[in-house]
Amino acid sequence: MQINAAVLRESGLGLPYATSRPLAVEQLHLDPPGPGEVLIQIKAAGLCHSDLSVINGNRPRPVPMALGHEAAGVVVEVGPDAGGSGPELSPGDHVVLVFVPSCGHCEPCSVGRPALCEPGAAANGAGTLLSGERRLSDAQGTPVNHHLGCSAFADHAVVSRRSVVKVDPDLPWTEAALFGCAVLTGVGAVFNTAQVPAGSSVAVIGLGGVGLSSLLGAVAAGARQVVAVDLSDEKLAFARELGATETVNAADAEAVQQIRDLTGGGVEYAFELAGSIPALQTAVDITRRGGTTVTAGLPHPDARLPLSPVLLVGEERTLKGSYIGTAVPLRDVPRYIALYRRGRLPVDRLLSGVLPLDRINEGFDELHAGRTVRQVVTL
Ligand SMILES: NC(=O)c1ccc[n+]([C@@H]2O[C@H](COP(=O)([O-])OP(=O)(O)OC[C@H]3O[C@@H](n4cnc5c(N)ncnc54)[C@H](O)[C@@H]3O)[C@@H](O)[C@H]2O)c1
């Protein structure tokens, strides 16, 4: 079938994107779903910094690539034998897309860590679906790469059965989309990666869609103190509305000392969700003795953090990475949705606005400038 999709042909074009237009809405050919795959009509897709990092070259990926990985939609067609693993899927089912497919058989999958699925990571790196296939091609017949098994800035997508979680049909599409990346990553960093106990002191550094999801997670987990840190005073004010007990602007030369003073020598759990080395340095510097620093931001792969091993040893510190919130998606997406419905994770507050697909470059200008939390393309 013919679809419209936002395609990136070259990374690193100049700002503003409203002028350089790195994403072009192109008509592509989409093959029918193969074995274990499903055709999804995409209803909503969020703009995440990880898309922006592919556009600006911080996260190198093969081009041409149809971007978008945080989305929700409705099943249109189920490929042959796609019912065999996990819950049955039927046309009309509502699903959230998950940006790491999990094969169910590899070593990480078999020990309950599907976020680290090895065939899933290999397929994502190569720009294919979990099957190793590309189902997208352009008007010249050239294959187009999939983004994280999703390619969701499009009216339709073919994805692995292992890239979706079925959700209740009454969840609004714009909210549903956020559960696939921002919420799964941000809340999961708190609940799964760090396993923050009630009564803990927490800091969240970087208040985008992912960081504010961590903040909501820390509040839901019963943290006694939640310090929010960003470069934007507007984001800090918003974080207070969402439950931050204190806020500190990271641009302040005394920021680290201020946070250490506010928290009696640092927090037990510091979360870095900005994707920059200065933010990660701040997170390390404000973690107390015996505490844990969790990093989920994705700076350029060549970036390095200078770190003294003696700090880890002498203060019994832990530094942990968190990918896709250490998620078990089939378990966690329904759990986080249930908490949202109970008012414990007010994820709808993270929605900054909706855009049509042809305004997507302007949307990434807004995200780059730090003026938005989560914008969602509706289709
Ligand atoms: N680990 C994962 O599985 C995963 C999943 C999704 C996104 N990410 C990554 O998480 C990061 C955040 O994504 P997002 O979509 O929320 O981004 P965003 O652009 O919406 O938010 C980032 C925030 O960090 C702030 N910031 C930048 N530098 C800072 C500093 N030095 N100190 C404090 N704050 C600073 C910005 O002002 C902004 O508010 C990105 O690097 C993204 O690639 C990781």
Ligand SMILES: [Zn+2]
């Ligand atoms: Zn994302």
Ligand SMILES: [Zn+2]
């Ligand atoms: Zn696997």
